[in-house]
Structures are given as structure tokens and as C-alpha cells.
Amino acid sequence: MNKQVYIKTYGCQMNEHDTQRMVSMLEKQGYESVDSPDAADLILVNTCSVRANPENKVYSYLGTLRPLKKRNPRLLIGVAGCVAQQVGMDLLAREPVVDMVFGPDNLFALPELVEAARGGERVCRIGWQPWDGPVREFMPDELLETGHVAGVRAYIAITKGCNNYCSFCIVPHTRGREVSRAPEGILREARAMVQAGARELWLLGQNVNSYRAADNYGFLELLDTVSQLEGLARVRFTSPHPRDWSHALSDLMAARSTLGHYVHLPFQAGSDSILKAMRRRHTIADFLEQTDYLRRVMPDVAISTDLIVGFPGESDADFEATIQVLDHVRFSQVFPFKYSPRPGTAAAKLSDDVPRDVKEARLARVIAVQERINVEQQQALVGSLQEVLIDGAHPRTPGLMNGRTAGYRAMTVAGNGLHVGDVIQARVTGFSGHWLEGRLEQRICAAGGM
Ligand code: SF4
Numbered sequence: 001m002n003k004q005v006y007i008k009t010y011g012c013q014m015n016e017h018d019t020q021r022m023v024s025m026l027e028k029q030g031y032e033s034v035d036s037p038d039a040a041d042l043i044l045v046n047t048c049s050v051r052a053n054p055e056n057k058v059y060s061y062l063g064t065l066r067p068l069k070k071r072n073p074r075l076l077i078g079v080a081g082c083v084a085q086q087v088g089m090d091l092l093a094r095e096p097v098v099d100m101v102f103g104p105d106n107l108f109a110l111p112e113l114v115e116a117a118r119g120g121e122r123v124c125r126i127g128w129q130p131w132d133g134p135v136r137e138f139m140p141d142e143l144l145e146t147g148h149v150a151g152v153r154a155y156i157a158i159t160k161g162c163n164n165y166c167s168f169c170i171v172p173h174t175r176g177r178e179v180s181r182a183p184e185g186i187l188r189e190a191r192a193m194v195q196a197g198a199r200e201l202w203l204l205g206q207n208v209n210s211y212r213a214a215d216n217y218g219f220l221e222l223l224d225t226v227s228q229l230e231g232l233a234r235v236r237f238t239s240p241h242p243r244d245w246s247h248a249l250s251d252l253m254a255a256r257s258t259l260g261h262y263v264h265l266p267f268q269a270g271s272d273s274i275l276k277a278m279r280r281r282h283t284i285a286d287f288l289e290q291t292d293y294l295r296r297v298m299p300d301v302a303i304s305t306d307l308i309v310g311f312p313g314e315s316d317a318d319f320e321a322t323i324q325v326l327d328h329v330r331f332s333q334v335f336p337f338k339y340s341p342r343p344g345t346a347a348a349k350l351s352d353d354v355p356r357d358v359k360e361a362r363l364a365r366v367i368a369v370q371e372r373i374n375v376e377q378q379q380a381l382v383g384s385l386q387e388v389l390i391d392g393a394h395p396r397t398p399g400l401m402n403g404r405t406a407g408y409r410a411m412t413v414a415g416n417g418l419h420v421g422d423v424i425q426a427r428v429t430g431f432s433g434h435w436l437e438g439r440l441e442q443r444i445c446a447a448g449g450m
Helices: 014-026 051-062 068-070 083-087 088-093 105-118 169-174 184-194 219-226 245-255 271-278 283-299 316-330 356-381
Strands: 003-009 032-033 042-046 076-080 098-102 123-125 153-157 200-203 212-214 234-236 262-264 300-308 334-340 385-393 402-403 411-412 423-432 435-445
Touching: 003 014, 014 032, 014 042, 014 105, 014 123, 014 153, 014 200, 042 051, 042 083, 042 219, 051 076, 068 435, 076 083, 076 105, 083 088, 083 098, 083 105, 083 169, 088 098, 088 123, 098 105, 105 123, 105 169, 153 184, 184 200, 184 219, 200 219, 219 234, 219 245, 245 283, 271 283, 283 316, 300 316, 300 356, 316 356, 334 356, 356 423, 385 435
Parallel strands: 003 032, 003 042, 042 076, 076 098, 098 123, 153 200, 200 234, 262 300, 300 334, 411 435
Antiparallel strands: 385 402, 385 423, 402 411, 423 435
16 A cells, blocks of 8 residues: 655645645655545645744644654654744754654755654754756756646746845745746646646746746746647736736737736735835836736736735825725735734834734725625626636536636536536626626637647
């Protein structure tokens, strides 16, 4: 029987992607990935420290693993990701059940670390790979053609790390300096994923649109190439930084049918003084100019965003500026967060001076404003035709399928003979919560063909 690995993942798509790479490496070692920790020989916890809450959840999750370790002393437990990078050896001291701690820059040492832990060592690997320039193939050759495809979607990291040092963000401290991969490896990996059944490909990077492999080959050129790969219905990317957005990128998205009409573009705050304190290096006028242009060339584009309320020094007027941006841009989705200082960041040295109840009231207001906008947008879509990529069966209602529109809105679709991977036109008949409801109007392309 194969050895079994269970991986618990916290945080963003980049972490999901790292989890898939760990699974690929462990499969080569004879492990099989399982959905429950109960019978696993190896449990890995892939952590996120962007917010305080996920970090606290990691510690309480590790507590729940103690009885498993007691029952099976052969069980190995490892902690990966950004909390591992930050806490390092202290994590081994604090959590006796943990055998391995390793940061994102040591992901590919996993097989070696498992072997050492099997030999009875408690290992910690959080050093940085040597910096040898901004362009490097960091994906091991043997993993280039083993990409995991989750349903119809696959993810490819095109950069790692970030050079921006936004003052609230821990990522540059846990993932290191930015490195871009050469396009050859990305394309090899992308083709392997299409072969394995991917219909939608996501290009990932902490600051994805600062990708640059050569003076004349940046994100625009890569996106242009990848979006023409045969067999792909859609290409998406996350997360771009407003500072690196350009009209040329908006024009390419509008012109290329495989580039979904959806962008996640974090603006974080509506006031220039707060943006400056956040070290975002763009103004709100820059952000609005780019998003206005994007809507001009692609009127049906859906734009989602991240924002922080209660950053140090945020006045009522600063917060009102954030609300004005919500009303101006009319995002399709907003991921709002209450500011909490992350140790080691520049903002952690500022006084966290917005009272908790004020932060909570601001967060509630953002949610209410966005909820109103969301209902208005869903209502406006009723009766329209949407191009939908079918990505799964409805979990409760036989005969219904789930999918995503070009604007990445979730939709349930009624219709005969629909399969995962089909691209169809669906008529929007209504909506329920954040889900559109629709019915099949016309097939554009069956699963597996373009
Ligand atoms: S761009 Fe800013 S917020 Fe995004 S990962 Fe880099 S430092 Fe963090």
C-alpha cells in the first residue's frame, strides 16, 4: 500500500499551488494524497501569515494533531509556508508534535527533509536560496511536466517573491526577492497541463505583472504567448499591482478572447496619504485612470479588489475616500480586511491608532456598500447571455452544473448533456446570493476541444 500524505493549506492561491508542488514531489516518493489526516503517514500544514487570524488557526490546528501523533508515533508532521519561515526553530520548540519546519524557499528540499525526519531528526530549513539574479528557473526540471490539474483549472507560478515591501505586508520577508522564470519552462509546464486536461490556466505571482524575463520580454509578452496556446479556453492571472498595470495590458485583454474579462486589482485604500504610508507607490488617481480605461476598452470587465480598513492614521475622511472608490469602480467582489500589524513589517512600527470598534464599523460599512453594488450588478445581468466554463456538478441538485462566467462570476446552469470542461453560452435567469442562475442557450465548445 502507498504511504499516505495529507496536506492542510491556509491562505492564497500561491499556497494552493505550493501544496500541489509538494504533492507532485511526494508522489514521486511513493506517497498518495488523501483527504483526511486520520490514517496519514505524513501531515503537512502549509501556512499563511498575511493576516493574524490564519496564523492563530495554524496553532490551534496543530493542537488537534496531538492525539493522532500519540496514537501513531511513526506519523510525521511538517509545517511549511510563511509562518514556518517566520517562526523557524521556535516552532519546533513550541510544538513538540512537529518534526519538520521549512519555508517557501526550501519547498523543493521536501523529499530530503522527510528522509531526515524518518531517521529521527527534527529539522528546520528556512535559509534562502542563493540570489543569482532576477531571472531563474526555480521549478525543478523533473516537476515541469507533472503539473496538477484541479478539475478544469491549473496554476503556474511565473514569479516568486516580491520586491515591493508594502509597509503592511509580510510576503517579501517570507518569500524573498522577486525572481521571474524564463518563458521556456513556463510554456513547457503549460502544455503539460493542457495535455492533462486543464481548460483554464492561472498565471501566479505575488506581483504577477512585474514579471520580466528579458528587457524585451515582460508580462505582456508572456500573456500574449500563453493566451494563444492551443487547447486553452481561458487564461487568467493574479495578483497584478496597479503600479505595473498599463493601457497595453488592458488592450491585450480586450482583444484576446481567451483572456477572461476579469481582473483582481488590489487598491488597498482610497486616500493618497494612506497609500503613501502603505508604500504602494501609486496614487488613487493612477488607479482610477487605469480602471476607467479598462472599462472603456472592455465594458463588461469584472474587477475585484482587496482593501484594508483601519490602517494606522486612517481618518474618517480617508475612509470616506475608500467608499468613494467602491462607488466609482463598482467592483464585482471586494475582499476587505481590518488592519492588524504583522511583526517584522514597516507598518508594525506605526501606532495602531484606529480603535477596534471603529475598524469594525468601517469593515461593516464596506461590506454593506459592496453588498448593495453586488445585488445591483446581479440584477443587471438577468436576461443577459454569458460565456460559461463548466467546472463541476452541482453538489446538491442532480442535473445542475456549476461554472464561471468570463467575468469569473459563479453560476449554476441547467441544461442537458453538459460536461465539465464545456464552454457554453448561458442565459442568466436569476441569482441567489452571490451565484447567478442560468440555462444553456448554446454550446460553444465541448470539453477537450477548442
Ligand atoms: S505587492 Fe505589496 S502587498 Fe503584494 S505581495 Fe508585494 S509587498 Fe505584499
